[in-house]
Amino acid sequence: MKNYRIVKFIALIWLCIFSQQNKTLGQEILRQTVKGTIIDQDSNAPIIGANVMVVDSDPILGGSTGIEGEFRIENVPLGRITLLITSIGYENRIISDVLVGAGKEVVINASLEESLVKLDEIVIKDKENKSVVSNEMVQVSGRTFSVEETNRYAGTFNDPARAVSSFAGIQSNAEGSNHIVVRGNSPNNIQWRMEGIEIPNPNHFADEGSSGGSINILSGRMLTNSDFYSGAFDAEYGNVLSGVFDMKMRTGNRDKREYSIGVGILGTDITLEGPFAKGGKSSYLANYRYSTLGLLDNLGVVDFGGVPKYQDLSFKLSFPTSNAGLFTVFGIGGLSTIKDEIKDDETDELVGKDDFSASMGTVNLGHTYFLNNNSSIESFLSFSQNGSGYELQEKEGNLDTYKKTFDDELNKYTLRAGTSFLSKINAKNTLRTGINYHHFIYDFKREFLNNQDVFETWLDDDNDTGMIRAFATWKHRLNKDWTVTGGVHYTNLLLNNSQTVEPRASVKYQLDETQSVFAGFGLHSQMPSLTAYYSIIEDQQGNETRPNLDVDLMKAIHYVIGYDRMLSENLYFKTEVYYQDLYDIPVENDPGSSYSLLNAVDGFADRALVNEGSGTNYGVELTLEKYFSKNYYFLLTGSLFQSKYKALDKVERNTRFNGNYLTNFLFGKELYLGGSKNKVISLNTKISWTGARRYTTVDLEASNALGRVVYDEANAFSERGDDVFKWDISCSYSWNKKGTRQEINLAVQNLTGNEAVVDQYYNSSSNKTETSKQLPMFPTIMYTLEF
Template identity: 45%
Template sequence: MKTFLLSGALLLLATSVSFSQQMTQTVRGQILDQDAKSPLIGATVQIVGTDPILGAVTDLDGNFRITNVPVGRASLFITYIGYEDKAMPNIQVNSAKEVVLNIDLVESIDKLDEVVVTAKKDKSEVLNEMALVSARSFSVEETQRYAGAINDPARMVSAFAGVNGDAQGNNDIVVRGNSSKGILWKLEGVEIPNPNHFANEGATGGPVNALNSNMLDNSDFFTGAFSPEYGNALSGVFDIKFKKGNNEQREYTTSLGVFGVDFTAEGPFKQGYNGSYIANYRYSSLQLLSDAGILDFNGVPKYQDGSFNIALPIGKKQYVTMFGLGGISNISQTETDEEDEDIVLSRGDFGARLGVVGVNHTYFINDNVFVRNSVTLSLSGQTSNYDMNEDTGFRDVEDIDLNKNSVRVASTLNYKLNAKNKFETGIIYSRLGYNAKVDLYNYETKTKDTWLDDKGNTGTLQAFGSWKLRFNEAWTMTSGVHYFLFALNNTQSVEPRVGLKYDLNSKQAFTAGFGLHSRLEPVSAYLAKQTQEDGSLLQPNKNLRTTKAAHYVVGFNQVLNQSTHLKLEAYYQQLYDVPVEKDASSSFSMINSSGAFVNESLVNEGTGRNYGVELTLEQYLNRGFYYMSTVSLYKSLYTAQDGIERTSTFDGNYIVNVIGGKEFKVGAADRNRVLFVNAKAALIGGQRYTPIDLEASRELGSEVRDDANPFSVKGDDVFFVNLAIGTRKNRKKTTSEFKIDVTNVTNNQALVNEYFVAGTGNIVKSYQLAMLPNIVYTLKF
C-alpha cells in the first residue's frame, strides 16, 4: 500500500506528458540484483507521469519492455518485493534510438517489517556498491551536457568538488592537491594506459581524450579512500564502462565538429540472439582539412581513434564481452623569429600511440555466486625529436623512442551470502614490457646523454578481498585489504581499507572512510640512467619503492527534496615514501611532477600533506532545469630531503564552480524541438611555480629555475565562463542536434606559468587557454 501511495505522489510531482501529436519510442532493459547480478523476475517498472500509466513486468530473464513512450524526458519507478524501490528520473528519450537500461536493485534487509523507502536519485550512490565515501557516478549525457566538457569525462569531472583541471588546456585532473599522475584509469574493470592523445610519459591526461562519449555507459569517479579492489592509485580513479550495443535493431550516430568527425554503429549479430556490437571511429577535423589542402598552419594536431564493445551471452550462465580502444596522434611544429619568420629557431615532431584489447568472461555459478575472468593486451608509447638552431647549425636536443606494453590477467569472485553480507575477492597479474631509448642534450657538459636505454619486462601482482556488511537499514560497512607487489625490485604494499555509512533517516546520512594507497612511478623513473665521468651508465632508482598515502574522510549528505541534495566532506591525506632527490640540500620531490622524464638519484624519504573541506549543492535535472555548485578549500604541502615543508605546485587553496542548464520546448508540440542552454563559471586559485633565473638560463642556453625558492610564485587566479547553446529535434526515425560550445567566453587571460625560450634568450609568459569555440552537429538514426 505504501509503495502504491509513493507511486501516486511521484505521479503528482512529475511533469505531465501530453500524447497528442507526440512521437514515441521503446524503453526496455534488464533488472538485476545489485550484488549477485542475477535477474529479478516479476519486478514492476512504470513511466512516471503518463496517463494511462505505461509500465511493464520483468520476465524470466529480468527483461522488461515499455512501448509507445513519448519522446522527451521520462522518469522510471521500479519496485520489487523484498527490494528497495528505485527511481530513475529524467532519462532522455529520442525518436532515433531505443532506450536500453541495465538497472540494479538493492535487497532490503528488514523483510519482515514494513519499511517506507523514499525513492530518490542520489549520485553519491555509485555503481560500485563497495564505495561509500568520496565517490560520484556520472552519465554519458553529463559528458555531453556540461558546458566546456567537449564530451570528455576528464574535463567534465573538473566541475566536481575537490577536482581541478589544467588552465592551459590539457584535461589533467588534480584531485585534492595531488599530482595528476596519481590517477588510475580503468576500462571495463581493467587498468589501461593513459587514454589521451599527445600524452607525455608518466602523465594521465592530455589535450584530447581518445574515449568517445558515444561509447560510454554510466561510470564512476573516485576522489579518495578507494574501495579494496582499486590498486596502483593515489589520488583518483576513473572506472569507465562501455555501453552495450542495441541487441534488437541497428542504430547509428554521426557527428561533425571542430575536434573531430566520428561515426558510431551498433546492433545485433542476428535476430533472436541477445548478442550485440557497438563500434566508433573518429578522425581529427583539422587533420582532415589539412589533408585536403584547405588548411595549412604551423602545428596542425593530427589524431584518430577507434573503439568497440562486443557482448556475447552464452546460454543462461555465461557472458563474454570483447572490447578495445586505440588511438594515434602526431604534431610537428617550428618556432620562428618574431621579426623574421624565415629564421627557424627550433623544430620538433611529437607522436603518441595507445591500444587496448580485452576479453571478459563472466560465469554465474548460481544465483548468489559469479566469477569474472579477464585478459587484456595494451600498448602505449611516444616518439619525440627536437632540434634547436644555433650558430653552428641545428643541434639535436631530444631523441625519444619509448614503447610500453602489458598483458594483464585477472580473476574476481563475487559471493552474496545474504541481504546483509557480500564478499568479493580477486587477483590481478600484469606483465609489463618496455623498450625505451631516450637521449637528451646536457647543456652543462655540452654532450648528448643517455637517460634511458632498456629493453625487457617486469610485472606486478595485486590481490584484494572485500566484505560489505549491512548491519541494518541504517548502518553499512565495507572493509578489506589490497596487496601490491612490484617484481622489478620486490616492493610490497599491504593496504587495509574501511568505509562506513549511517543513514540517520531517509534524508540524512553520515559517512567515514580510511585507506592506505600506493602508486608506482612511471617505469622510466626506475630505469633512468645517469652518465658517469668515465662514460659508464648508472641506474640509481631501480630499487625505488611506491609512493604511499593514508586517506581519512568524513562526510555528511542531506537530501533537501526529491531532486536536490547537499554534500559536505572533509579529508586529510598523509603522503609518505615519496621519491625525492638524494641530496640533503635539495627541494626536489616527485609530488610536484605531473609527467616527464627524470634521471635524478631518488630516495623514498619525502612526505606530503593534503587536507581540506568540500561542499556540493546540486539539483539533478528536474523539469528541464539543473544546477550544481561546489566549493573546495584545501592545502597541499610537501617536504623534500632538505626537511623544509613547503607549498606544492598544486596548492591553489580554493576552487569554486557553478554550473547549470535549462531545456525549453520551442515551437509547436508536433515539431518535438528542444532548445538547451548550459553554462559553467569557475574561480580557481592560481597554480604555483618556481621562478626562472634569467641570467643563469642565458649563460647555460637552457631554462634554469631558482631552486632556492621552489614554488614561491603563485600564478593569477583563473576565472572562466563556458557557455553551450543548441537545439535538439526529433523526427520520425532520426534525432538531430546542433550545439555551439564555447570555452572561456570572456577570453580571460590569467598568468599560469613562465618559460625560457633559448632561441630568443627571453622569458615567455604562459596564460590560461584563450576562448575556444566548438561547433558540433550530431545525427542519430
C-alpha cells in the same frame, strides 16, 4: 577580434538551421522504446519480476523483468521521463532525467538494493542520489555521472575527463589539457579503468608516464554511467594514490541496428551498433573518429602554431550464452601527431621545429559466470600498448639548416590477467575477493644535445617486469541504518620486490531516509612511472648509473568524513572533509634539494631518488546539486584546501597544485518550441574560479650555460600564477523526426578570453624565459544525426 568573428559566423549557421527546422517541423507525436536490465546491487544477478514504470504517464506505461532481468516498454513519448523501479524484497529506486529521442532506443541498466526490513515495513524511497556508485563496496568519495551529463555540461568537448572537473575537489588544467588534479595531488596519481579493468592513459597527445592529454580517445557516445572516486578507495583498487576513473561502455542494441554520425570542428565520427544476427543475443558497438582541424587550418579558420591530427577506434562486442556465461571483447586505440614551428615571441623569427607523436591501444576479453543467483566469477585477459615520441630541431644561427637537439622514444606493452569472486552471502553480507597480474615490457630511449654538442643519454633500456595484486573486501549491513565495509589490498612490484599490505575500511550511518553520515580510511600505494626507475644519472666520477631501480612504492593514508542530505526530491547537498598523509615519496637524494615526485606532471625523473619525502593534503568540499527536473538543473561545488610537501631538505613547501580554493557553477535550461518535445533548445553554462597554480622560476643564466632548463629550486614553487577565471557556454538545438534525431551544438570555451598566467618555462631555441597562459577563447560547433 578574430575569435569573435568566428563565433558570429558559427552562430549564423546555427540560426539558419534552427529557423529552417522551425518552419518545416509539425506537431507530430513521436514515440520510442525504453528497455534495459535490472540486477541485484550486491550479487549483480538479474532480478526477475521487477516492475519498471514511467512516472506520471497517462495511460500508465510500464513493464516487468523476465528471467534475464530484462524489461521493455513500448510507445514511450519523446522528451525527458522518470522511471520508478520496484521489486518485492528490494528498496524502490527512482531514475530521473532519462532523455528519450526518436533516433535510438533507450537502454537503462540499473541495480536494486535488497531490503533488510519486512515487507509491510518498507518505506518507498523516491529520492535519487548520485553518490551511489556502481561498485557496491564504495561508501565515501564517489560520484556517478551519465553520458547525458558529459554531453550536457558546458566546456567538456564531449570528453568525460573534462566533465569530472566540475565535481568538488577536482581541478582542471587551465592550459587546455584534460589532466585531473584531485585534492591537490599530481595528475600522475590517477588510475584509468575501463569496464573495471586498468588501462593505460586513454588520451591523445599524451607522454608515457603522464595521465592526461588534449582529448580523450574514447568518444562519449560509447559510454554509459561511469564512476569517479577521489579518496579512501575500496580494497579492490590498487596502484593509485589520488583518484580512480572507472569508465563503463554501454552494450550495443541487440534488437535493431542503429547509427549516429557527428561532424564538428574537433572531429568527425561514426557510431554503429546492433545485433550480429536477427533474433540473436550477441551485439556489437563501435565508434571511429578522426580530427578535422587540419582542414580548417588550411582554410584559415583556426589559428594554431601546429595542427593536431588524431584518429581513434573503440568497440565492444557482447556474447551472452545459455550455460557458459557472458563473454565481452572491448578495446580502444588512438594515434595522434602534431608538428610545430617554434618562433621567437618578439621577432616572430623561426628558431626551431618539433614533432610529437603518441599512440595507445588496448584489447580486453572479459568473462562473467554465475555459479548461482548469489555468486559469480569475473575474469579478464587484456593486452595494451602506449607510447610517445618527440623530436626537437633548432635552427643553426642564420642558416636554413637545423640540428636535432632532443630525441625521445618511449614504448610500453602490458599484459594483464585476473579473476575475482563475488558472493552475496545473505542480505547483510557481501564478499568480493580477487587476484591479478600485470606484466610490463618496455623500450625507453631519451637523448639530449648538451651545450658541447654531445648527446647525453637519459634513458636507454628495453626490459620487462611484473606486478602482483590481490584483494579481499567485505560489506556488512548491521541493520537498515548501519553499513560497514572492510578489506585489504596486497601489492608486490617484482622489479625490486616492493610490497605493501593495505587495510581499508568505511562506515555509513543512515540518519533517516534523506540524510546520512559516513567515514572512510585507507592505506594506498602506487609505483612511480617505469621511466623514473630507469633514468640514467651520472655519478661524481662521470659514470652512468641507474640509481632508481630500488625505489619503493609511494604511499598515502586517506581519512574522509562526510555528510549528505536530499533537501528535496531533486535537491542534493554533500560535504566531505579529508586528510591525506603521504610518505615514502621519492625525492632527490640530496640534502639540499627540494625535488619531489609529488610535483611531477610527466613520468621522467632526471634525479637519483630515495623514498624519504612526505606530503599532506587536507581540505573541505561542498556540493549543492539540483538534479534535472522541470527543464533545468544546476550544480554548485566549492573546495578549500592545502597541499604541502617536504623533500630531503626538510623544508615544508607548497606543491605545484596548491591553489587553495576552487569553485564551479553550472546551470542548464531546456526550452520546448511550440509546446512540442520534438524541438528542444538546450542552454548550458559553466563558470569556474580556481586558485593559481604554483611554479618555480627559471634560472636563466644557468639554463643558458647548460643549454637546458635549470630552475631556482632553492625557492621551489614560491611563485604563484594568476587565479584562473573561465566562463564556458553551449547552446544546442535538437529536433526529432520519425526514426531520427538531429542536433547542432555551438560551444565556446573561455568566453571572456581571459589570459591568466599559469607557468614559466625556458625556450632553449631562443634562450629566453616565457610564460604559458590560459587556453584562449575557443569556439566549436558540432552536428549529430542519430538514426
